[in-house]
Amino acid sequence: MSAYQHVLWAADFAPEALAVGVRAKDIAERNGARLSLVHVVEEINISMGYELVPVLPEMPADSILREAQDALALMAAELGIDGGNRWVVSSLSTKAGILETATNHHVDLIVVGSHGRHGLALLLGSTANAVLHGAPCDVLAVRIQP
DSSP: OOOOSSEEEEEOTTTTTHHHHHHHHHHHHHHEEEEEEEEEOOOOOOOOOOTTSOOOOOOOOOHHHHHHHHHHHHHHHHHHOGGGGGEOOOOOOOOHHHHHHHHHHHHHHHEEOOOOSSTTSSSOOHHHHHHHHHHHHSEEEOOOOO
């Protein structure tokens, strides 16, 4: 197996997430690979087909994305990761956002955290499982200790 060239850490903002980032950074450093971060903001799909749905104010999508960018920047700074190697993407699902980013940026390893509370019971979380089965590259699921 050849060394990894580009490692992508799919970051969430759980309190334990930084431990996953430390693991991703260690793997990148050991392989002389580029390390990037992605955080996915899931799009909210509101159907206005019902007459009883009140008129909602405009969704603060820009505000949500800006807050996510700020939070990701803080995580990147804690790990010493260059600002050009982090993305906040908006997608219909976390899985789709991670996989699209990995494909677009020629990633050869995706690192995700796994709480082990969903999907395959004690093995993987639902997002980690979805990424594993759809990824165009290797996936490392880092177990997050409660």
